Amino acid sequence: MGKMGVLFVFSGPSGVGKGTLKKRLLEEFKGQIVDSVSATTREPRKDEQDGREYFFISRQEFDRRVENNDFLEHAEFSGNCYGTPRENVMNLLNRGIDVVLEIDVQGARQVREKMSDCVSIFILPPSFEELEHRLRERHTETEDKILERLETARREIPCAPEYDYQIVNNDLDAAYDQLRNVYVHAAQRA
Amino acid sequence: MGKMGVLFVFSGPSGVGKGTLKKRLLEEFKGQIVDSVSATTREPRKDEQDGREYFFISRQEFDRRVENNDFLEHAEFSGNCYGTPRENVMNLLNRGIDVVLEIDVQGARQVREKMSDCVSIFILPPSFEELEHRLRERHTETEDKILERLETARREIPCAPEYDYQIVNNDLDAAYDQLRNVYVHAAQRA
Numbered sequence: 219m220g221k222m223g224v225l226f227v228f229s230g231p232s233g234v235g236k237g238t239l240k241k242r243l244l245e246e247f248k249g250q251i252v253d254s255v256s257a258t259t260r261e262p263r264k265d266e267q268d269g270r271e272y273f274f275i276s277r278q279e280f281d282r283r284v285e286n287n288d289f290l291e292h293a294e295f296s297g298n299c300y301g302t303p304r305e306n307v308m309n310l311l312n313r314g315i316d317v318v319l320e321i322d323v324q325g326a327r328q329v330r331e332k333m334s335d336c337v338s339i340f341i342l343p344p345s346f347e348e349l350e351h352r353l354r355e356r357h358t359e360t361e362d363k364i365l366e367r368l369e370t371a372r373r374e375i376p377c378a379p380e381y382d383y384q385i386v387n388n389d390l391d392a393a394y395d396q397l398r399n400v401y402v403h404a405a406q407r408a
Numbered sequence: 409m410g411k412m413g414v415l416f417v418f419s420g421p422s423g424v425g426k427g428t429l430k431k432r433l434l435e436e437f438k439g440q441i442v443d444s445v446s447a448t449t450r451e452p453r454k455d456e457q458d459g460r461e462y463f464f465i466s467r468q469e470f471d472r473r474v475e476n477n478d479f480l481e482h483a484e485f486s487g488n489c490y491g492t493p494r495e496n497v498m499n500l501l502n503r504g505i506d507v508v509l510e511i512d513v514q515g516a517r518q519v520r521e522k523m524s525d526c527v528s529i530f531i532l533p534p535s536f537e538e539l540e541h542r543l544r545e546r547h548t549e550t551e552d553k554i555l556e557r558l559e560t561a562r563r564e565i566p567c568a569p570e571y572d573y574q575i576v577n578n579d580l581d582a583a584y585d586q587l588r589n590v591y592v593h594a595a596q597r598a
Binding site for chain 2: 248249250252253254255257269270273279286303305306308309310311312313314315
């Protein structure tokens with residue numbers, strides 16, 4: 219049936235640039251690696267499309283899927299539930315396509331338990347002060363929201379050693395080079 | 409979000425060689441097009457693995473998914489149910505990966521209703537006699553099974569004009585060249 223794809227797990231605090239790094243990887247290795255579309259109970263935003271940004275499902279349907287073990291990992295943030303559909307990921311991996319999940323520390327633990335072969339990467343800021351600086355530079359969020367993100371970061375950063383790789387995003391190009399090396403190495407190993 | 413993938417639907421009678429043609433296409437265009445893993449209520453065979461050949465689910469779960477509109481198409485054969493998970497296909501298409509579904513005429517009709525952009529291809533035998541000859545040459549099936557397949561073929565072949573393309577598989581290489589042209593043309597058009 220050919221080579222299996224490799225499952226990559228990306229975590230790191232909000233503002234660390236993991237979305238940017240992921241996007242660059244997906245673009246450079248188009249057709250080899252994709253990100254999985256998550257299911258969520260939150261309302262779609264105006265420019266969002268079911269099945270593209272998320273699969274938008276009811277809370278009842280979400281709970282049923284949790285019970286049925288249909289998610290590789292799931293979590294609740296600010297009253298909304300998010301989950302990674304197991305079958306979508308398995309479909310991709312079994313067809314030789316690598317998959318990347320951008321999830322939090324709790325989600326990564328759930329995935330590691332179910333998919334022991336996954337490769338996990340934690341993106342670190344050069345310093346806590348720099349992270350705070352980057353979050354404030356966005357100018358898109360309230361002070362409360364920023365403080366909440368920093369609080370989460372304070373809780374998550376100490377979990378970085380649980381991951382297979384830690385990459386410090388000081389300079390974006392340098393961080394991407396490291397990520398690229400990890401990816402090429404892990405994808406070939408499989 | 410980048411280019412959407414294209415959904416291809418393959419139909420044709422049992423023994424016509426559509427599996428071989430599909431496999432060749434998937435191999436030549438690895439990373440660009442994959443087949444979707446179906447869900448089924450039938451028991452896994454010894455060498456089958458959940459999520460690779462099929463997702464093996466209970467009849468109760470299958471019925472629930474039908475009710476929930478989770479399948480792009482579904483059908484029952486010899487007491488077993490088969491369905492194409494909608495989310496898996498959407499995940500692939502939305503990440504720019506083309507998808508091929510090898511399904512029967514009824515399934516193709518269901519898919520065409522839901523995904524009007526799909527490209528459908530019917531593989532025809534050079535003649536009915538040649539199809540019978542090929543089915544008998546396999547030496548793997550009972551006479552009853554062969555007669556059943558021929559009966560289904562007699563019902564399905566007249567539906568070929570419903571499809572966007574008809575390809576006669578007389579010579580495998582020639583048929584593949586036609587299929588390849590259809591694929592390359594349709595995938596670029598998207």
